[in-house]
Amino acid sequence: MGSLVNVAFLQIRVVLALIMREMHTRYGRENIGFLWVIGEPILFCAGVALMWTAMRPAHEHGLPVTAIVITGYVPLTMWRHCIMRGVKAFESNGALLFHRQVTPLDIITARVALEVLGTLMAGLIVSLAAMAIGVMEAPVDIGLVYLGLAYHVVFSYASALLVAALSEKSEVVEKSISVISYLSLPFSGTFTMVDWVPQNFQWILLLSPSVHNVEMIRGGQFGPGVHPHYNIAFDTWTTGLMLVLGLSLTLRVRRHIVVQ
Amino acid sequence: MIRCIDIVKDYHVQQGVRRVLDHVNFEVQRGQKLGVLGRNGAGKSTLIKIVGGVEVATSGHIERTMTVSWPLAFSGAFQGSLTGLDNLRFICRIYGLDYPSTWRYVDDFAELGRQLGEPVKTYSSGMRARLAFALSIAIEFECYLIDEVIMVGDARFYQRCQDELFTKRSDRALIVVSHDMNFIRDVCDTAAVIHDSTFTMCGSVTDAIDFYHAL
Numbered sequence: 001m002g003s004l005v006n007v008a009f010l011q012i013r014v015v016l017a018l019i020m021r022e023m024h025t026r027y028g029r030e031n032i033g034f035l036w037v038i039g040e041p042i043l044f045c046a047g048v049a050l051m052w053t054a055m056r057p058a059h060e061h062g063l064p065v066t067a068i069v070i071t072g073y074v075p076l077t078m079w080r081h082c083i084m085r086g087v088k089a090f091e092s093n094g095a096l097l098f099h100r101q102v103t104p105l106d107i108i109t110a111r112v113a114l115e116v117l118g119t120l121m122a123g124l125i126v127s128l129a130a131m132a133i134g135v136m137e138a139p140v141d142i143g144l145v146y147l148g149l150a151y152h153v154v155f156s157y158a159s160a161l162l163v164a165a166l167s168e169k170s171e172v173v174e175k176s177i178s179v180i181s182y183l184s185l186p187f188s189g190t191f192t193m194v195d196w197v198p199q200n201f202q203w204i205l206l207l208s209p210s211v212h213n214v215e216m217i218r219g220g221q222f223g224p225g226v227h228p229h230y231n232i233a234f235d236t237w238t239t240g241l242m243l244v245l246g247l248s249l250t251l252r253v254r255r256h257i258v259v260q
Numbered sequence: 261m262i263r264c265i266d267i268v269k270d271y272h273v274q275q276g277v278r279r280v281l282d283h284v285n286f287e288v289q290r291g292q293k294l295g296v297l298g299r300n301g302a303g304k305s306t307l308i309k310i311v312g313g314v315e316v317a318t319s320g321h322i323e324r325t326m327t328v329s330w331p332l333a334f335s336g337a338f339q340g341s342l343t344g345l346d347n348l349r350f351i352c353r354i355y356g357l358d359y360p361s362t363w364r365y366v367d368d369f370a371e372l373g374r375q376l377g378e379p380v381k382t383y384s385s386g387m388r389a390r391l392a393f394a395l396s397i398a399i400e401f402e403c404y405l406i407d408e409v410i411m412v413g414d415a416r417f418y419q420r421c422q423d424e425l426f427t428k429r430s431d432r433a434l435i436v437v438s439h440d441m442n443f444i445r446d447v448c449d450t451a452a453v454i455h456d457s458t459f460t461m462c463g464s465v466t467d468a469i470d471f472y473h474a475l
Contacts, residue, residue: 014353017353259314
């Protein structure tokens with residue numbers, strides 16, 4: 001038991017060290033440096049929100065467009081950044097695997113933690129700014145927003161684990177990730193709510209855990225004004241299955257990594 | 261003690277599978293100094309990486325009852341785009357070392373001066389070796405895995421290694437890969453040869469050197 005606690009502490013220490021290192025390698029120490037972790041997603045979310053607010057009618061299916069954009073793009077950005085950071089993550093971090101206590105799982109965990117924290121903080125800042133200038137209202141049910149985000153964090157983590165392990169083993173997977181992430185946009189739940197889609201097609205969207213998560217977030221944001229479609233049981237077991245698969249592949253990937 | 265039990269390592273290569281190590285068994289006791297000889301590509305570095313836990317053996321396993329360093333080699337262990345100091349800070353964090361005192365020790369030992377603030381990819385192999393060596397000495401491992409690196413240092417660095425590792429820390433175990441037979445003869449008390457993916461433990465260091473020359 002004592003040694004288990006020690007191992008847990010060691011792994012936490014390693015993940016924290018990896019996060020610090022990742023910030024230094026990616027953003028350097030010049031100008032605002034690691035603030036780009038938040039700055040990048042802010043630019044993206046704020047840019048898209050501004051563009052949509054300017055181009056589209058103020059309401060879409062009776063919902064304010066700025067809030068639709070923010071509640072859609074924050075989860076989308078989180079997921080896309082996580083899987084992109086997962087591609088070939090072990091090859092680019094091979095030098096670190098020289099230290100026995102650094103495991104492939106730590107590398108992905110650190111990368112995902114950084115992306116998740118960055119997008120969540122960016123989402124918070126953009127939402128507060130939108131509320132301050134009066135183009136977005138405070139969430140009606142903040143609990144449901146948190147629940148949706150929590151599910152989405154686990155979903156993004158599981159996706160990154162799968163992508164990292166599979167891209168290490170197969171070049172086809174590695175090369176096709178950006179296409180896959182583009183083609184899966186309709187299944188992200190960002191651009192449509194399930195309720196807007198004809199009833200006989202809704203089940204297709206509801207196959208994707210991401211759609212359930214975004215529905216929860218929007219259900220929490222707009223409250224009784226919308227009719228969100230989500231199924232916690234389905235979301236739990238699909239995301240859980242992905243996580244178990246991702247973890248088991250990542251824990252076994254070390255065999256396939258050739259360290260320079 | 262380190263015990264390697266039935267280590268097999270296969271690599272997938274263009275023409276199928278190549279067995280680099282075939283059922284390797286050996287033990288290294290506390291304080292023992294093992295030299296590993298072999299031709300280029302015989303699998304010496306692979307063995308050191310497996311003992312260090314950097315690569316995973318295809319089958320077999322390793323028992324470690326002492327702390328083992330990472331393989332001190334030409335490459336690996338440092339992130340090239342980061343400065344020497346950032347790498348130092350990272351290693352301090354993962355090994356739980358105090359950064360300021362380790363920094364002072366490494367600065368004094370490696371004598372890299374202002375170069376320590378530059379990205380590691382701009383270092384020569386000798387400078388890299390000095391950094392790696394200084395850091396691993398600061399961590400105080402019980403067994404050091406050395407893959408040729410000492411040989412790239414200059415005379416002054418070589419003398420420092422002699423003092424710090426072979427004299428002051430003579431109770432530590434070593435596993436050394438080298439083509440420098442004088443070095444092996446001076447430092448090691450046991451030696452083995454890897455040839456045709458077979459690991460042969462020799463009766464004495466002199467026997468091992470003779471075997472190696474006969475290959």
